[in-house]
Amino acid sequence: MGYILNQLLNGICQGSIYALMAIGYSVIVGVVGMVTFAYGEVMMIGAFSAYYIFIYVGNNLPLAILAAFAGSFIIGIVIYKLCYERFFTAPRHISLLCTIGISMLLKNLAQIVFGPETKPVLNVVSNKTFNINVFGSTLNIRLLQIVIIVLVIVLAAALTLFFNRTKYGIMLRAVSQNKDASYLMGINVKRTALLGNCIGCGFGGIAGILLGIYYFSVSATMGSAYSMKAFAASVLGGLVDIRFSALGGLCIGIIENLGIVFTAATFRDIFAFAFLILVLIFRPQGFVSKKGARV
Amino acid sequence: MKKRVLALMMSLILAVGLLAGCGGSKDADETTKAPETAGEQQDGEEDATEPAAEGDGEFKGTIKLGGLAPMTGTYAEYGKGFDIGFNKAIEEINAAGGANGYKLEIEIVDTQGDTVTSSTLCTAFAEDDEIMAILGDFTSGACKADAEIVDRYGVTLLSPTASADDYASMSPYCFGIMGRQDVEAPFLAKYILGKYVPEEMGVDVQKVGVIRVDSDWGLSCYNNFMKQAEQESYEVVVETYATGEKDFSSLITKMQAEKPDVLVVMDQGDAVFQIFNQADAIGWEIPHVALGPGTSEQVAAQLTDNNNLIVTSPFFFDPSDPELAAWAEWFEGEAGFAPTIHPACAYDCVYLIAEAIEAIGDGEVTRDAIRDALAELPAYEGLSGTIEFTEDGDIRRNYMICGVKDGQWTVLEGFEYGAEGV
Numbered sequence: 194m195g196y197i198l199n200q201l202l203n204g205i206c207q208g209s210i211y212a213l214m215a216i217g218y219s220v221i222v223g224v225v226g227m228v229t230f231a232y233g234e235v236m237m238i239g240a241f242s243a244y245y246i247f248i249y250v251g252n253n254l255p256l257a258i259l260a261a262f263a264g265s266f267i268i269g270i271v272i273y274k275l276c277y278e279r280f281f282t283a284p285r286h287i288s289l290l291c292t293i294g295i296s297m298l299l300k301n302l303a304q305i306v307f308g309p310e311t312k313p314v315l316n317v318v319s320n321k322t323f324n325i326n327v328f329g330s331t332l333n334i335r336l337l338q339i340v341i342i343v344l345v346i347v348l349a350a351a352l353t354l355f356f357n358r359t360k361y362g363i364m365l366r367a368v369s370q371n372k373d374a375s376y377l378m379g380i381n382v383k384r385t386a387l388l389g390n391c392i393g394c395g396f397g398g399i400a401g402i403l404l405g406i407y408y409f410s411v412s413a414t415m416g417s418a419y420s421m422k423a424f425a426a427s428v429l430g431g432l433v434d435i436r437f438s439a440l441g442g443l444c445i446g447i448i449e450n451l452g453i454v455f456t457a458a459t460f461r462d463i464f465a466f467a468f469l470i471l472v473l474i475f476r477p478q479g480f481v482s483k484k485g486a487r488v
Numbered sequence: 489m490k491k492r493v494l495a496l497m498m499s500l501i502l503a504v505g506l507l508a509g510c511g512g513s514k515d516a517d518e519t520t521k522a523p524e525t526a527g528e529q530q531d532g533e534e535d536a537t538e539p540a541a542e543g544d545g546e547f548k549g550t551i552k553l554g555g556l557a558p559m560t561g562t563y564a565e566y567g568k569g570f571d572i573g574f575n576k577a578i579e580e581i582n583a584a585g586g587a588n589g590y591k592l593e594i595e596i597v598d599t600q601g602d603t604v605t606s607s608t609l610c611t612a613f614a615e616d617d618e619i620m621a622i623l624g625d626f627t628s629g630a631c632k633a634d635a636e637i638v639d640r641y642g643v644t645l646l647s648p649t650a651s652a653d654d655y656a657s658m659s660p661y662c663f664g665i666m667g668r669q670d671v672e673a674p675f676l677a678k679y680i681l682g683k684y685v686p687e688e689m690g691v692d693v694q695k696v697g698v699i700r701v702d703s704d705w706g707l708s709c710y711n712n713f714m715k716q717a718e719q720e721s722y723e724v725v726v727e728t729y730a731t732g733e734k735d736f737s738s739l740i741t742k743m744q745a746e747k748p749d750v751l752v753v754m755d756q757g758d759a760v761f762q763i764f765n766q767a768d769a770i771g772w773e774i775p776h777v778a779l780g781p782g783t784s785e786q787v788a789a790q791l792t793d794n795n796n797l798i799v800t801s802p803f804f805f806d807p808s809d810p811e812l813a814a815w816a817e818w819f820e821g822e823a824g825f826a827p828t829i830h831p832a833c834a835y836d837c838v839y840l841i842a843e844a845i846e847a848i849g850d851g852e853v854t855r856d857a858i859r860d861a862l863a864e865l866p867a868y869e870g871l872s873g874t875i876e877f878t879e880d881g882d883i884r885r886n887y888m889i890c891g892v893k894d895g896q897w898t899v900l901e902g903f904e905y906g907a908e909g910v
């Protein structure tokens with residue numbers, strides 16, 4: 194029982210990071226209206242921005258999170274200018290191909306600039322473990338896991354408030370729902386889409402450094418695998434709904450970890466993507482209850 | 489119009505990205521840019537040694553080698569070591585007049601630690617008649633994938649680090665100098681788990697937890713380990729993971745529930761420290777043993793518990809040996825990290841090829857001649873120790889026990905500790 198609970202906790206923690214990735218991904222797809230394949234590299238840039246804060250400033254987590262957000266936000270501007278801005282009315286495959294090209298470029302540039310080797314991210318959060326008695330079984334919860342889960346909840350809540358309570362948030366929602374109508378209402382669609390893309394990238398960057406802290410390392414090639422997980426979680430949430438995308442990420446994390454209970458870690462991705470396929474067979478629109486619902 | 493210009497720009501970015509991904513190392517690029525020889529390639533499929541180029545008057549010609557190394561990806565540290573080791577040896581040999589009067593050149597390409605990429609690049613080398621022998625790759629899996637290719641094209645593949653016991657026997661053109669898993673893995677089971685851990689750490693090993701990479705190399709390690717583990721009557725619990733995995737938390741939780749006495753990780757890459765760090769993170773106190781990373785500086789530097797790792801190693805840069813110490817110091821200056829056995833083996837591989845070319849004497853230097861001479865070389869005293877090929881084309885090494893103490897590698901027990909053999 195304790196073992197299953199601990200695996201469930203691992204899944205929730207990992208799923209929380211996937212949820213943050215998926216939230217950022219959904220914001221991009223929702224506001225910009227196009228799928229991105231450079232998201233993994235955006236996460237990697239965020240992770241390295243924070244890594245250099247750890248190196249030069251010390252293990253200051255809030256500052257590192259700000260740096261991760263800022264680094265990925267800036268990359269978001271570059272990606273938007275190169276891959277989206279001129280191609281809103283062009284066939285979708287053009288911007289899609291551009292994001293693939295940018296992804297390769299960023300990954301290879303990162304290997305040259307940051308080096309190909311894995312960099313350590315050690316002791317950012319104290320290595321404390323709390324033993325909690327749950328129905329007679331011991332649940333070992335790490336301080337790091339608590340920090341990650343709380344951070345993801347806070348960030349998701351902040352983003353929800355931003356979307357619902359601020360002028361820019363409402364503009365983003367409007368652009369997400371109908372670009373033409375937004376334009377007619379006097380919203381600067383391109384600038385708003387740029388902002389949405391950058392916010393989505395910023396969240397990806399924070400997810401990147403959370404992965405780095407959780408796995409104690411960052412590397413130039415770390416983004417590729419997680420890019421697909423973010424995409425899968427986002428698809429589960431109907432691609433553009435941040436609440437359901439977050440739920441998708443959480444489910445993937447839990448399914449992966451519970452799957453390992455019965456088999457080997459080698460099959461981790463099989464569980465994640467089999468779950469995705471199963472859900473899509475029965476609910477092609479994903480978890481989202483209303484077709485076309487957006488951020 | 490603007491869209492077309494932008495689309496063209498995007499295509500250019502994509503092309504640059506692809507080229508950057510496919511490119512070899514900086515040094516490799518430099519070597520490929522070396523002055524081409526003026527003469528026509530000699531007739532015949534194999535003899536592709538080139539006459540001396542202008543400015544290379546002291547050489548009879550140039551012999552080109554292909555180098556396969558994981559310059560990027562999870563094994564990048566080792567790929568960088570290969571690059572530096574290969575080029576250092578070539579520089580020294582050429583400065584001393586070349587191999588039997590021939591200048592050596594090497595073109596190093598990035599296999600990314602990936603079997604498919606390695607096979608593709610190996611085929612490209614094999615189809616290039618100017619390449620007389622191929623050095624690399626890093627992993628046994630990649631080398632085994634390349635074995636069929638070099639066998640078909642009749643070109644020597646000399647791996648500095650492949651240690652799977654069934655690699656070299658796959659083709660008469662396959663050679664390896666790392667030693668074999670059927671010696672190292674049983675050594676770990678018998679001497680580290682059966683002797684060192686009980687005697688020095690006070691842990692009576694009955695149950696062993698093994699976490700291994702799910703690859704050819706990992707399977708070979710595990711199978712060889714199990715042969716000895718059965719003799720030692722250990723109860724072994726094993727978990728596997730795919731190459732490139734980063735999250736081991738659930739796997740460690742599963743392993744912890746089995747309550748083993750010692751945790752053994754079988755991998756050569758970043759996973760070694762990631763697994764141990766994630767085990768530390770949940771407060772699991774257990775002796776850490778690894779098979780595969782050797783005395784990797786990167787592993788030692790990235791451990792959260794810098795006093796809890798024991799490994800097998802056939803070699804250690806002994807600071808009291810002036811030659812080894814000087815080489816290690818030079819390497820660290822070039823690479824930015826301390827050397828393991830891997831770059832030393834890469835360095836030795838070039839010298840072995842040079843020895844084979846010397847042994848050919850006045851005969852024609854062909855791919856087959858290099859293979860035959862290599863197979864018949866007498867025992868060679870290299871930087872990494874004595875190298876004497878078996879009939880299969882690999883070598884047998886002795887092992888010592890090394891460990892991390894205060895973040896630094898140190899020899900815990902020398903070669904005499906396992907003198908009885910396995």
